[in-house]
Amino acid sequence: xxxxxxxxxxxxxxxxxxxxxxxxxxxxxxxxxxxxxxxxxxxxxxxxxxxxxxxxxxxxxxxxxxxxxxxxxxxxxxxxxxxxxxxxxxxxxxxxxxxxxxxxxxxxxxxxxxxxxxxxxxxxxxxxxxxxxxxxxxxxxxxxxxxxxxxxxxxxxxxxxxxxxxxxxxxxxxxxxxxxxxxxxxxxxxxxxxxxxxxxxxxxxxxxxxxxxxxxxxxxxxxxxxxxxxxxxxxxxxxxxxxxxxxxxxxxxxxxxxxxxxxxxxxxxxxxxxxxxxxxxxxxxxxxxxxxxxxxxxxxxxxxxxxxxxxxxxxxxx
Amino acid sequence: xxxxxxxxxxxxxxxxxxxxxxxxxxxxxxxxxxxxxxxxxxxxxxxxxxxxxxxxxxxxxxxxxxxxxxxxxxxxxxxxxxxxxxxxxxxxxxxxxxxxxxxxxxxxxxxxxxxxxxxxxxxxxxxxxxxxxxxxxxxxxxxxxxxxxxxxxxxxxxxxxxxxxxxxxxxxxxxxxxxxxxxxxxxxxxxxxxxxxxxxxxxxxxxxxxxxxxxxxxxxxxxxxxxxxxxxxxxxxxxxxxxxxxxxxxxxxxxxxxxxxxxxxxxxxxxxxxxxxxxxxx
Numbered sequence: 001x002x003x004x005x006x007x008x009x010x011x012x013x014x015x016x017x018x019x020x021x022x023x024x025x026x027x028x029x030x031x032x033x034x035x036x037x038x039x040x041x042x043x044x045x046x047x048x049x050x051x052x053x054x055x056x057x058x059x060x061x062x063x064x065x066x067x068x069x070x071x072x073x074x075x076x077x078x079x080x081x082x083x084x085x086x087x088x089x090x091x092x093x094x095x096x097x098x099x100x101x102x103x104x105x106x107x108x109x110x111x112x113x114x115x116x117x118x119x120x121x122x123x124x125x126x127x128x129x130x131x132x133x134x135x136x137x138x139x140x141x142x143x144x145x146x147x148x149x150x151x152x153x154x155x156x157x158x159x160x161x162x163x164x165x166x167x168x169x170x171x172x173x174x175x176x177x178x179x180x181x182x183x184x185x186x187x188x189x190x191x192x193x194x195x196x197x198x199x200x201x202x203x204x205x206x207x208x209x210x211x212x213x214x215x216x217x218x219x220x221x222x223x224x225x226x227x228x229x230x231x232x233x234x235x236x237x238x239x240x241x242x243x244x245x246x247x248x249x250x251x252x253x254x255x256x257x258x259x260x261x262x263x264x265x266x267x268x269x270x271x272x273x274x275x276x277x278x279x280x281x282x283x284x285x286x287x288x289x290x291x292x293x294x295x296x297x298x299x300x301x302x303x304x305x306x307x308x309x310x311x312x313x314x315x316x317x318x
Numbered sequence: 319x320x321x322x323x324x325x326x327x328x329x330x331x332x333x334x335x336x337x338x339x340x341x342x343x344x345x346x347x348x349x350x351x352x353x354x355x356x357x358x359x360x361x362x363x364x365x366x367x368x369x370x371x372x373x374x375x376x377x378x379x380x381x382x383x384x385x386x387x388x389x390x391x392x393x394x395x396x397x398x399x400x401x402x403x404x405x406x407x408x409x410x411x412x413x414x415x416x417x418x419x420x421x422x423x424x425x426x427x428x429x430x431x432x433x434x435x436x437x438x439x440x441x442x443x444x445x446x447x448x449x450x451x452x453x454x455x456x457x458x459x460x461x462x463x464x465x466x467x468x469x470x471x472x473x474x475x476x477x478x479x480x481x482x483x484x485x486x487x488x489x490x491x492x493x494x495x496x497x498x499x500x501x502x503x504x505x506x507x508x509x510x511x512x513x514x515x516x517x518x519x520x521x522x523x524x525x526x527x528x529x530x531x532x533x534x535x536x537x538x539x540x541x542x543x544x545x546x547x548x549x550x551x552x553x554x555x556x557x558x559x560x561x562x563x564x565x566x567x568x569x570x571x572x573x574x575x576x577x578x579x580x581x582x583x584x585x586x587x588x589x590x591x592x593x594x595x596x597x598x599x600x
Contacts, residue, residue, distance in 0.1 A: 054431050057597035079433035086431065090424025094345060103341065104425070106333035107432035107439070113333050152428065 006065075007032045007160050007191040008053060013062035015048050022048045025062065026217040028210060030193055035186045037202040038195040040212030041310050046195045047087050049212075050164050054084055067159055080110040083158040085166055089149025093138025097129055097148050100137050105155050123151040128177070142169035150181065161185055163194045167201045179205050199306045209302070213310040227300055232271045234281060237294035241265040244290045251277055251284070264293055271297070334434060338446045342412070348450070351408040352457045358404060359396035359462030363389075367469045380559075389466030390475050390488050393459045394562065397499060400458060401555050406531035409503050412450040413510025414524030416443040417593065421518035421600040436594045444511050444586060451503040455496040463492060481564035491561055494571075498558045501574055505551035505581030506531050512589040518600040551581045 008030035015023040023045040030036045040046050051057040053064060055072040064071050069078045091100045101120045105111045111119075124133050127147040132140065140148065146169050153161055163182070167175045182205045185192050196202045202209075203223075210220040219226055234253070238244045241257045244267045248255040253269035260266045271278065278297050285292050342348055366385055379398050384391040417440075420426035429439055466472070475488040483491070510527035517523050534552040537543055547553050554574040560567030 051427075051597070051599070055433075056427055056430060057599065058595070076433055076435055079431055082431075084428075084431045086427055088424070090428060092341065092423060092425060095341070103337050104428050104432055106337040107429045107434035109333075109435075109438075111333075 005032055006030060006068075007034075008036075008064070008066055008193060010049075010053075010064040011062055013049065013052060013064055014060045015045075015052060015057065016060045021215055023052070024215040026212070027220075028217065029220065030191065031208060032191050033186070033189060034208045035182060035192045035194065035206050037199075037206035037209035038193060038212070039199055039202070039209055039306060040195075040197065042197050044197075044212040044310070045215040046197075046212055047164055050084075050086060050162060050195060054082070054086060054162065055079065056086070080108055080156065081159045082162060083153030083156070083160070084162040084164075085146075085149045085153050086162070086164050088165070088168060089145040089152075091137040091140075091145065091148060093136065095137060096134050097137050097140065097144075097151075098124065098133040100148065101152055101155060104152050108156070111156060119155050123154045124148075126154055127151045127181070143171060143174045146170055146174070146178075150178070158190055160191045160193065163192065165196055166194060167196065167198070175201055199303050203302050211306060211309050218309045219305070223302065226305055227302055231273070231300055232275075233298045233300075234269050234271055234278060235294070235296045235298055236267045236281075236285065236290070236292060237264055238267065238285075238290055238292055239264045240290045241267055243288055244285060244292075247285050247288045247290060248281070251281065334438065335442050335445060338442050339449055342446050342450060343453070348412070351411065352453060355400065355404065355408060355454050355457050356461035358400050359392050359458060360465045362396050362399065363392045363462070363465045363469050384476075385466070386470060388475055389468075389470030389472045390463065390485070390492070392466030392470070393462030393492050394495065396458055396462045397455070397495060397558075398556065401499065401502070402535060403532070405454060405458075405499070405503060406506055407528055408454055409447070409451055409506050410510055410527035410531065411524045413447040413507045414514050414522075414527045415520045416447060416511050417514040417589075418517050418520040418523040419514075421598070422520050424600060426518075426600060427598050430598060437590065440511070440515075440586075440590060440593055443514075444507065444589075447507040447511060448500075448504065451507060452496075452500045455499045455503075459492050459496045463489070477562050477564050478559060479563040483564065491566075494561045494566075495558050498561060498571055498574060499555075501571075501578055502555045504578040505585070508582040508585035508589070509551070512585040512592065515589045515593040515596070548577075551577060553577065 006029055008028055010026055010028040012025040012027065013023060014021070014025050026049065028049070038046055038049075048057065052059045053066060053071065055075040058072070066078050067081055071078060092103065095103065098120055101123060102116060105116055105120065106113070121130070124130050127150050129144065129147050129151060132144060137145065137148065146166065150163070150166060153163065166178050170178060179201070182192050182194060186205070194202055194206070206223055208222050209226055211218050234248070236244045236248070237260055245255040245257055248267065248269050253271070255267050255269040257265050257267045282292060282295050363385070379395050381391045381395045381398070385395055417426065420429060430436065472485065474482045474484055476482050506527065509530055510523065513526045514520070514523040531552060534550045538547055538550045538552050554570065554577055557570040557574065560570045
């Protein structure tokens, strides 16, 4: 079943806990070299899927392959090539950050003990934790633990990084840093599979995405494909809302108006698929004497798609 | 970016065992338990030294009456005192913590993703628990020997059989007793490992392991259940007197090895079947 150009591929992957179907027959296809956003509200089955992909949990049914190898049969050959942050960072609170990484590195038989000190140092440096290397992990802030978790995934050169909610607990600055780290991994050719319930945090770095809702995969593809499935709007900000609306109606659109501030309003209208006259709208507005303050043709945001497909972003579905 | 070559392995993977031992013996908790183990012979010797009244033969724990005549008996007496509860308590803490402790920290999933390999991790954890048993009994024997030598006369030791052995020979016997007791704790360690594989609450696994050892000893004390006694892993715990006779009688050592080996095999197998099929959700 393995396609060589896919870093992760699943077929009808399913996991049930008792009667609850946490993951219902998902078919993931993560291209090699992509930054793949695995999106969905809390409780939609993202972490459970990741646990199965990493061999921590058995699939109830279905098949999966990671880096072209069947999982979990080839787990000991696959996992050394995969760096992972699963369901938050976890460390021995009584060990320093550095010693924690040494400990986890020693668990990998493919990791050379000779280069361990150097690799640990570089991983800590890359996430900006060098100064806290000797501090006990128990005294780390949540953001520092999150960085240490990412450092752990970077102890070896990896072909695939699986980052489950890597921005959890990070301040906006830390979130930006994680995004720039993810970009740099991608630039090195590493496939990055990053899950999040906050679309905005990963939208800027992803090339591809899949959206989970209530255990099912509801959409998957490149970002453009996902956006393309939505609809475009035109928005006019003006003090002459009534006249603007009638101009738009003249194009066969169905405008609606919403006050922006005391003197102006936003007039918006859906652009039907294949609508070609958007270039002529402004000219028509000006000709009609509408004082145009702002004009935009709005591409559908992924956020809108996300909310369309999953309901409100923050709701726990089950 | 080239990735780690999965075919290249470094050594037999002993790094993980070394790391396990470093963490186990680097923890303050382990040192506190070993210190408490060392306190048993020390308290016992000091108490005997301070009370002027002699101890009648047959009073108190075995060998107690001999301590005042020969300090080398402190270790043996302390061992008999520590075996029923204190040593099982410390072994319960270490063996119960093996997998459940990693699960509660969440580090279990990272060890497995590394990947440590489930069987390899299980073996390393069991080895760590065994190392602790050896460290605990050695601590007790060494502390007992030192405090005995400091507070009481030391000389050739009169054995249970009435024979006399030299001081170096008695040191060998003391180490043999330590080896016997370490071996005795093997079965309990395997039981603890198994219980630890069932839960992610380390305190529960620790308590359950200690309870198992207490229950086994209670069953062993009921004469009505005599048919059951040879099957209890605690049955041979106090049977090291053969090591203190001349010529030395090693049959109890062999019987203990068979019993503990059997328990270790069964419970390691149970832990294996549980741990290798378990979903790690912690």
